[in-house]
Amino acid sequence: MSEAPQSPWQTAKITRIEKRTPRVTSFFFALSRPFAYRAGQHVDVRLTAPDGYQARRSYSIASAPESVTIELAIEKLDDGEVSPFFHEVAVVGDEIELRGPLGGHFVWSDSDGGPLLLVGGGSGVVPLMAMVRHRTLRKSVAPVALMFSVRVWDEVIFRDELIGLDDRRDGFDLVLTLTREAPHRPSDYSRRIDTAMVMQALARLPQPPALAFVCGSNAFVSAAAQALIDAGISADIIRTERYGV
Amino acid sequence: MVTRGFSSGRKPPAETDARIPPGQYLEQGFPVLSAGPTPRVRTEDWSFTLKHGPRPIKKWNWAEFNALPLTKMTRDIHCVTAWTKFDTAWQGMLVDDILADAGIEAPTGFLLAHGYDGYTTNVPAKDLTTGKAMVALLYEGKPITPDHGGPARLLVPHLYFWKSAKWLNGLQFTERDEPGFWELRGYHIYGDPWREQRYSGDP
Numbered sequence: 001m002s003e004a005p006q007s008p009w010q011t012a013k014i015t016r017i018e019k020r021t022p023r024v025t026s027f028f029f030a031l032s033r034p035f036a037y038r039a040g041q042h043v044d045v046r047l048t049a050p051d052g053y054q055a056r057r058s059y060s061i062a063s064a065p066e067s068v069t070i071e072l073a074i075e076k077l078d079d080g081e082v083s084p085f086f087h088e089v090a091v092v093g094d095e096i097e098l099r100g101p102l103g104g105h106f107v108w109s110d111s112d113g114g115p116l117l118l119v120g121g122g123s124g125v126v127p128l129m130a131m132v133r134h135r136t137l138r139k140s141v142a143p144v145a146l147m148f149s150v151r152v153w154d155e156v157i158f159r160d161e162l163i164g165l166d167d168r169r170d171g172f173d174l175v176l177t178l179t180r181e182a183p184h185r186p187s188d189y190s191r192r193i194d195t196a197m198v199m200q201a202l203a204r205l206p207q208p209p210a211l212a213f214v215c216g217s218n219a220f221v222s223a224a225a226q227a228l229i230d231a232g233i234s235a236d237i238i239r240t241e242r243y244g245v
Numbered sequence: 246m247v248t249r250g251f252s253s254g255r256k257p258p259a260e261t262d263a264r265i266p267p268g269q270y271l272e273q274g275f276p277v278l279s280a281g282p283t284p285r286v287r288t289e290d291w292s293f294t295l296k297h298g299p300r301p302i303k304k305w306n307w308a309e310f311n312a313l314p315l316t317k318m319t320r321d322i323h324c325v326t327a328w329t330k331f332d333t334a335w336q337g338m339l340v341d342d343i344l345a346d347a348g349i350e351a352p353t354g355f356l357l358a359h360g361y362d363g364y365t366t367n368v369p370a371k372d373l374t375t376g377k378a379m380v381a382l383l384y385e386g387k388p389i390t391p392d393h394g395g396p397a398r399l400l401v402p403h404l405y406f407w408k409s410a411k412w413l414n415g416l417q418f419t420e421r422d423e424p425g426f427w428e429l430r431g432y433h434i435y436g437d438p439w440r441e442q443r444y445s446g447d448p
């Protein structure tokens with residue numbers, strides 16, 4: 001296990017808070033002990049009450065590995081414990097305990113090459129965003145198609161940034177699907193991800209993907225991964241990250 | 246370090262607290278985590294192989310495996326993503342009964358569990374024997390669904406749940422403690438929730 005990272009708890013200061021959508025807010029952290037990480041990895045966050053009670057959760061890193069500050073994009077679950085704390089209590093200057101980087105499977109570097117098929121549902125886009133940003137910063141030529149499913153246009157996390165990247169036509173292709181609203185761009189969809197949609201996304205790549213990454217809620221990942229398999233993608237190249245419930 | 250503004254509203258009552266390992270929280274649902282798509286294995290295609298190194302010791306098909314004694318195990322389970330679930334009810338074949346049917350005792354101190362998806366995880370032999378672990382076929386009286394690792398998954402409830410390999414198709418005795426899939430990717434080689442052995446480098 002010599003290569004495995006040691007990731008002790010450290011404190012990180014919130015330096016910036018940016019609302020991304022009505023339900024998702026980004027928190028930027030300055031680490032007291034900066035670490036190198038790969039696109040797709042996550043951190044564990046731990047909150048401690050005065051009586052010693054602790055709650056911990058995992059959050060994917062949205063920023064590219066090239067960025068020194070760590071961005072976490074957290075979706076608020078109204079009846080949750082940790083996500084409402086971030087949305088309602090945390091302010092710039094607060095110190096939060098976290099450890100990382102964690103996870104060594106759902107990761108991509110430009111040296112891994114492409115093409116890539118990225119498939120995200122809701123906040124499941126977060127680790128994929130780190131990959132897309134890494135690709136841009138490294139001026140990687142790996143062709144990438146990102147299929148991103150959300151309910152409505154206003155819930156498209158990182159919307160301006162993603163559309164800006166799509167407009168560059170440099171091998172990055174954004175496929176949006178809105179499950180509860182009509183499409184806003186001619187090439188987008190308004191239904192859940194299905195096999196036909198995956199086939200059309202694949203047609204936007206010059207070659208079949210070398211790797212596919214699928215991330216979101218368990219229900220989303222199960223359905224989307226099956227759609228990829230039904231579209232002829234080998235299960236061996238599909239990596240998934242499930243946010244649990 | 247106390248987090249400004251965070252209170253212990255969810256602190257479990259004292260009587261359950263003793264059952265929740267450090268850093269874990271009580272979950273009512275049953276979240277699903279895995280590294281890839283869910284394999285769908287039909288029982289008519291299923292088989293289970295016991296190996297010592299590269300050498301197969303015995304192989305069972307679904308009917309042969311189901312002829313082994315069925316044991317019930319109701320246990321608390323602990324996932325490294327921090328949820329703990331109480332009183333999960335499983336039925337399956339004790340690893341002890343599998344070894345007995347193969348006519349062997351543990352020839353080495355370590356095993357690798359293998360899944361249909363290529364997943365592997367390492368567990369010491371002493372953690373799989375003496376009634377501690379089983380190959381589970383039923384959850385709450387029903388066949389385990391593919392999402393949760395059916396038709397058959399390993400159940401090692403006293404270790405973090407990534408050790409309870411889904412879609413199990415074999416156990417292999419190894420000479421050394423060989424890291425499996427997550428253990429090669431930064432997770433702890435042993436994974437005791439009570440000692441909070443989540444990641445390599447934890448005590």
Ligand SMILES: Cc1cc2nc3c(=O)[nH]c(=O)nc-3n(C[C@H](O)[C@H](O)[C@H](O)COP(=O)(O)OP(=O)(O)OC[C@H]3O[C@@H](n4cnc5c(N)ncnc54)[C@H](O)[C@@H]3O)c2cc1C
Pocket residue numbers: 042057058059060061073074075076077078079080081082083084123126127241242243244245271272273274326
């Ligand atoms: C590797 C990984 C990466 C992740 N990355 C991100 C990310 O980038 N962004 C993001 O927003 N999330 C991410 N998640 C999810 C995140 O870790 C949390 O699960 C999420 O923020 C919810 O936490 P919470 O404390 O707010 O809600 P919880 O308190 O954990 O509740 C979650 C849901 O479960 C239900 N629930 C909880 N307790 C009970 C109970 N006792 N009885 C009944 N129902 C209950 C609640 O209704 C709630 O809707 C990631 C998860 C993993 C595993």
